[in-house]
Structures are given as structure tokens and as C-alpha cells.
Amino acid sequence: MRDVASAPAAFPPPAGGLADTVFERAEENPGLPLLARHAKGAPGGWETVTAGRLRDEVLGLAKGLVAAGISPGHRVALMARNRYEWTVLAHALWTVGAEVVPIHPTSSRDQVEWILRDAGCVAVAVEDELGVMTVGTVCAVLPRLRHVWQLDAGALAELTERGVDIPLTTVESLRRIVLPDSTAAVTYTSGATGRPMGCALSHRGLAYPCDVLLAGWGHTAAQPGEQPSVLAFLPFSHVYGIMIQTMCLRGGILMAHEPEMTEEALASALSTFRPTYLYGVPSVFEKLYKTFLRAAQQAGRGALFERAAQTARDFAEAEERARLGIGTGPGLDLRLQHALYERTVYRKLRSALGGRARRGTSGGSSLSRELSLFFEGIGLYIHDGYGLTETSGGITMQPLGREKSGTVGVPLPGTDVRVAEDGEILVHGPSVFQGYIGDEARTRSVLRGGWLSTGDIGRLDREGYLTITGRKKDLIVTSSGKSVAPAPLEQRLRMHPLIHQAVVVGEDRPCMGALITLDPEFLSHWRAALALQGDFEGRESREESALREELARAIASANSTVSRAESIRVYRVVQEPFAPDNGLLTPSLKLRRDVIARHYAAEIDAMYKARSRAARGGRTPEPADWDEPDDVFR
Incomplete structure (x- = not known):
């Protein structure tokens, strides 16, 4: 090995399962606000839920799960946005020893089928009718799937009612046999380079880093004497979101659920919840x-x-x-x-x-x-x-x-x-x-x-x-054999206010290239400011020329951080943003590079051919022919 970083002394390992946190918090301080959710008429638009109330809801739902036949080791999928019910249901499942399988709510039919079948889920909780329809189209090939619960239709209340007659001792006995090394969740990888793979994560594995961070850094999450608070908006379908949820509950941090990831929703939530x-x-x-x-x-x-x-x-x-x-x-x-x-x-x-x-x-x-x-x-x-x-x-x-x-x-x-x-x-x-x-x-x-x-x-x-x-897997090898890591270049490009996204390409090509999407809001503002500098005559050509200059500066800034052989020499501005909806981003917002390369194969070929023809003038292109960045606009 070339380099080694040894950690400081190990932290005491956690005991029991993740659901124990809910019960322990309620025992210690039942009136402590633990969760928050949007509610009309509530102060600031947020309703808080205490540790005691959360414990009671988790316990009641756990009894309902037992009545529905959910047993230790059963896998149950949660296909919903960041909402209060996600947290309650997850901890109820962990209370009875079941395993949570998070699925991003916008996943395609094929992705949903793959995860439910691969994990062998016996039940799935969806958010709305669209989720019901998506799951309904694949039920025929999922013989183990017995329940589809719709959160918006009151499924959790119905489950809780169903479990009224289940003895408390039954749930308590199930919770106490959950060991730290029991599987808590099967969380699927982003699938950026292929089919998502289900990672079995234990209760210990999920709790350990949270406990270490809380012990060493928890006091920095708020001013002295103030309860820490976090706005949870990244999807719980990703391990990052689950980690934040786990840390908040284990650390007594007030966590607000924000299901929308739009700029407007986040701005409003930040100003009203004030994390x-x-x-x-x-x-x-x-x-x-x-x-x-x-x-x-x-x-x-x-x-x-x-x-x-x-x-x-x-x-x-x-x-x-x-x-x-x-x-x-x-x-x-x-x-x-x-x-x-x-x-x-x-x-x-x-x-x-x-x-x-x-x-x-x-x-x-x-x-x-x-x-x-x-x-x-x-x-x-x-x-x-x-x-x-x-x-x-x-x-x-x-x-x-x-x-x-x-x-x-x-x-x-x-x-x-x-x-x-x-x-x-x-x-x-x-x-x-x-x-x-x-x-x-x-x-x-x-x-x-x-x-x-x-x-x-x-x-x-x-x-x-x-x-x-x-x-x-992201390393790009040019036709001259140069290996280039694209992430630093992409990161630098995105720092320019006009550039929303960037994907660096160049596999088996003579130089590095980039596909760029523009930030629509900043572009609109930039165009408005540009229009103030003169009349409308020749406005379109003036805008295009100015835009080329701005992007040239962004590329020059990115190129200044790498060697000449690694620098971007061609680029194309594309109109369609990379998004989970069109399959060009994963639900955790990672680039699907292979998919993007296939989707834009014609455009990538065109930008290299256009530059090559202009550079070589009928002769074999030399490295110097690629010294100045060129672009192709759509």
C-alpha cells in the first residue's frame, strides 16, 4: 500500500437496533421535540412531534405490522419522499426486526421491479396513486409481494388500528431480539455505471458513524444552550439521507421533513424552519x-x-x-x-x-x-x-x-x-x-x-x-494514452454562474471535450443585463458572441487547474438538462456517464469532427491543432 491513515482510538460499539433510539429518547425526555413537518396554522408553518408521541406512534404501527404478518427478516420497501411517515414506518419496521428497502419515488417501472424482486420484498409503502400504479404494473412478476400501502390514503392509520389487539409484550420481545449485526436496510447503489446493487447495512454499521460524529462534533451543530436542528431534504432513499435521519434521532436533533427539492421550497423552508x-x-x-x-x-x-x-x-x-x-x-x-x-x-x-x-x-x-x-x-x-x-x-x-x-x-x-x-x-x-x-x-x-x-x-x-x-471507472483515456479524471474539471466548470452542469468526455479521442448545460435562471438574468448595453439591432449575434466569450473564460479557468494534455479543447452546449427524470442522473444526482455518452453520441462525434476538419485542413491532425478551445452550439 502507498499511503495509510490510521484512525484515532475506536468508539464504543452501539448496542441493540436503531429502533431502540426512539424508545430510549422517550424514556429520557418524552417532551423533547424530535421531528417537524409542514402544517397549516402551526407556528412558522411547522408542527413538531415530541419523543413521547413518536414512540407511541412507532409502537402502535409496529403492532399493526405484526398483525399484517411482517416478521423479523422480512424486507419492506419504502418508496416515498422525505416525509414524516417515512421516519415513523422505518422505525416501526426496525422495532419488529424487519429490513427497510428504500426506493426513490421517481424510479422507473423497471427500476422498481428490479429492486422489489432482487430484495424479495413482501410489502411496499408508496406515497400516492402514481406509486400504486407503478407497483401494480409489476406485481404479476413479484410472487412474494403481499402488501401495497398508500401513505396518502391513510395506510398507516389503518395498520395501527389493525394492531390494537396485539399485546405490547409481543412487540417488545421482537425489538429486544434485534442485534447490532442484524441487517437494518438494503440500500441500493446509485446505478451510475450499471444495475443498482443492494447493499446490506447492519444496525451497527448505520449507528456507529453517527454516534462517533455526535460524540466528537455534535456540540458544533448549534450554539450553546440551543437545540440543534436540521432540514432534511435529500432523499431518504440514499444512504446520506438515512444517515442524517439516524444522527438526528440518536443525537436529539430536531429534524424537519422537506419533501420538495425545488429552489423555492428550500428557500421557504430555510427561512421558516431556520436550521x-x-x-x-x-x-x-x-x-x-x-x-x-x-x-x-x-x-x-x-x-x-x-x-x-x-x-x-x-x-x-x-x-x-x-x-x-x-x-x-x-x-x-x-x-x-x-x-x-x-x-x-x-x-x-x-x-x-x-x-x-x-x-x-x-x-x-x-x-x-x-x-x-x-x-x-x-x-x-x-x-x-x-x-x-x-x-x-x-x-x-x-x-x-x-x-x-x-x-x-x-x-x-x-x-x-x-x-x-x-x-x-x-x-x-x-x-x-x-x-x-x-x-x-x-x-x-x-x-x-x-x-x-x-x-x-x-x-x-x-x-x-x-x-x-x-x-x-470514470477515468478517461485519450487516444494518446493520457488518463484524465473528469471530476475536477467538471467541478471547476460548474463554478461559473452560467454553467449548470458539465460532463467531460474524451475516451479514445485526441483531446478532452465537454457537454455543458446552462443555468436557465442565471442565463435569463444575464441576457436581461446584456440587453441594457445596447439596442435590439444585432442582439442575437451579440448574445451568442458574448456567451461564447463567457464560456471560453470558464473553460480557460478549468484548464488552468490541469496540465495541457488534460485540458478541454472542444465543447458543446446542449439544451436538455441532465436529470433523474430523463435517466441522465441517478436519484442521488450523480452523472450516468455511460448513458450520457450514448444519448449524446452523435453530438460528441460532431463536435470532434467539426474541430478536426477546421484544424487539419485536409492533413493529419497534430496535438497543436487542438490548442485553442472550440465549441459547437445547438
Whole structure:
């Protein structure tokens, strides 16, 4: 092995199952608010649910599940958005020893059929009639499926009523035989590079990282004397969402369910619920930054915002150097500038996010160092975490007082990380999964001696900080044999406010290329601002020319971070966004690179051929022919 990061001393292992948390919380403090949901007429539009009430609802539903024939080891799918009923039903299932199988509610018919059949589910809870119809089309090939429960039709209330006569002792006895190593959930991988695989995650595996994080970092989730609170909007169908849910309940953190992931819904929820801690994926924080910038430009303060943003990054970088012992911290001039912008800019930005949060976590993919420094500089430290479905969630964290932006921190206590000779990250620890259900060969291929081959590539520095550079399967090999990790280039491209998404291509091509989608809201704002600079004559050609210049600057900025051989030389702007609905993104918002490459095969061929013809003039193209970026617009 090339690099090894040994974790600090291990944390005491959890006991029992995840459902025990609900009962223990109710016993300790029955009046503690644990969950929140939208409710008309409630203060701020949110109704809170206490630990005691949650325990009672979970217990009543667990009795109903027993009456319905749900037994230990049975697998039950939950196909719904982030709503209160998801949390209640999951813990009721864990109470009776059943296993939860999360399914994203927008999954296609084929995806639903595959997961229900592969997991052998005996029941599925769906949100609405659309979910019922989707499951109904595949019931004929699912002989083990006995129940389809519709949440919007009052299914949980009916189950609870059905279990009224079940003795309390029956449920209690079932809960007490759930062991830490019992399977709690079968969570499916994103399927970015093939058919999703069901990862068996134990109660111990899901609880361990949460308990470690709560013990070491839980006090940072809110100001002293204030109950921490989190807005849960990322899907519970992904391990990241399940981890947040588990951590909130085990840590007594008030968790609000936000089922909508639209910009308007999140903005409203942030301003009314006012969480003390934020979490999300990089695209969420990228969108927040662009929203801040667009709002400032619309108010005629774009230049002020950009100066404030640069000051924030400079201030955070100086602070980072000081805490790492390699600098003296911000100088007097920088402190004065930062203090000025704190009063005029930063405070307003934090207020737009509810005003109470001071820290947060980004996961799912790498957060750019530039963006991390910006948020830290405005008084909201967003650290980048690392984990995957096979590790039950997070496995690294930034050490308090020694945070280093651009990395994902160091291994959690009890978890060890190695980097193999080929750059692949290997992980060992109590949160590593039990295996892929029904696929022992695949399990053996990624689990060797307890070490998980993650498929991610990265590096460890001398202090043990881990940096993720990409996925092994995502590496692009050009026709000249150069291997390129696309993620850093894509990350840099997305930092430009006009660029919404980017996919770097170039397999067996003479150079790197990119497919780009534009941010419709920022594009509309940009066009409106551009129109003020002159009359309507020649407006279309002026817009296209200006847009080409903007994208050329974005590509030049991305290229400045890589070698000449790795830089982007051709690109195309495409109209259709990459989304889960069109199959170009996974439900967890990861790029389906193979699908995108097939979907846009003609466009990719066209942009390389157009550039090649223009460059070579009838001769064999040389590397110098690709020195200047070219583009093709649709």
C-alpha cells in the first residue's frame, strides 16, 4: 500500500437496533421535540412531534405490522419522499426486526421491479396513486409481494388500528431480539455505471458513524444552550439521507421533513424552519452561491458581492493557514475589509439561510475548495465529507480546529483508510457493509480481509487528510494514452454562474471535450443585463458572441487547474438538462456517464469532427491543432 491513515482510538460499539433510539429518547425526555413537518396554522408553518408521541406512534404501527404478518427478516420497501411517515414506518419496521428497502419515488417501472424482486420484498409503502400504479404494473412478476400501502390514503392509520389487539409484550420481545449485526436496510447503489446493487447495512454499521460524529462534533451543530436542528431534504432513499435521519434521532436533533427539492421550497423552508446546521450535496451549495450572486447583480451590487466573496475566500484561507500552523492569520487590512463586509454582506447571506446556521456538511461528491473557503469566509463553515453506500455513510471528518478545505478530513475513530498503488481508496471499519445481497462473487471482489475497495481514487497527505480525485471507472483515456479524471474539471466548470452542469468526455479521442448545460435562471438574468448595453439591432449575434466569450473564460479557468494534455479543447452546449427524470442522473444526482455518452453520441462525434476538419485542413491532425478551445452550439 502507498499511503495509510490510521484512525484515532475506536468508539464504543452501539448496542441493540436503531429502533431502540426512539424508545430510549422517550424514556429520557418524552417532551423533547424530535421531528417537524409542514402544517397549516402551526407556528412558522411547522408542527413538531415530541419523543413521547413518536414512540407511541412507532409502537402502535409496529403492532399493526405484526398483525399484517411482517416478521423479523422480512424486507419492506419504502418508496416515498422525505416525509414524516417515512421516519415513523422505518422505525416501526426496525422495532419488529424487519429490513427497510428504500426506493426513490421517481424510479422507473423497471427500476422498481428490479429492486422489489432482487430484495424479495413482501410489502411496499408508496406515497400516492402514481406509486400504486407503478407497483401494480409489476406485481404479476413479484410472487412474494403481499402488501401495497398508500401513505396518502391513510395506510398507516389503518395498520395501527389493525394492531390494537396485539399485546405490547409481543412487540417488545421482537425489538429486544434485534442485534447490532442484524441487517437494518438494503440500500441500493446509485446505478451510475450499471444495475443498482443492494447493499446490506447492519444496525451497527448505520449507528456507529453517527454516534462517533455526535460524540466528537455534535456540540458544533448549534450554539450553546440551543437545540440543534436540521432540514432534511435529500432523499431518504440514499444512504446520506438515512444517515442524517439516524444522527438526528440518536443525537436529539430536531429534524424537519422537506419533501420538495425545488429552489423555492428550500428557500421557504430555510427561512421558516431556520436550521442550526446545514447539509447537502455540492450542487446545492453551488446553487446557493449562484443565487447570492444573481440577487446581488439584479440589485446592482454585483461588483460589491464579488469583492466581498473574494475577501471571504482570502480571509478563510488566511485563517486556515493559521490553524494549520503554516501562517499568522489575516492581516489588519484583511480583517478590516472582512469586518466591513460582515456588516454589509455576509450577515444578509446567512440570514437568507435562516440566520442560525454556522456549520454544515457537503457529501455525495467533492465540494470545491474555492466554494468551501467562500462559505467559511461568510461565517458558515461547510466541510466536505466522504462516504458511500457500502460504508453506511460517512467515514471521514474534519478535525475540529484543524480543518483543511479541499480535503474530506481524516478517518473517523475506528475507521482506517489506505490508498493502494493505483490510487484506489480502501476502507476498513465497523460501518463497512455486510455485502451485496444475492451476489457473493461481487462481494468477494470488493471485500478482501475486511478491507473495502471503494472504486474511488484519491491521496493522503502527510497529516492524514484524504483528498478525493475521482472514480476509477470514470477515468478517461485519450487516444494518446493520457488518463484524465473528469471530476475536477467538471467541478471547476460548474463554478461559473452560467454553467449548470458539465460532463467531460474524451475516451479514445485526441483531446478532452465537454457537454455543458446552462443555468436557465442565471442565463435569463444575464441576457436581461446584456440587453441594457445596447439596442435590439444585432442582439442575437451579440448574445451568442458574448456567451461564447463567457464560456471560453470558464473553460480557460478549468484548464488552468490541469496540465495541457488534460485540458478541454472542444465543447458543446446542449439544451436538455441532465436529470433523474430523463435517466441522465441517478436519484442521488450523480452523472450516468455511460448513458450520457450514448444519448449524446452523435453530438460528441460532431463536435470532434467539426474541430478536426477546421484544424487539419485536409492533413493529419497534430496535438497543436487542438490548442485553442472550440465549441459547437445547438
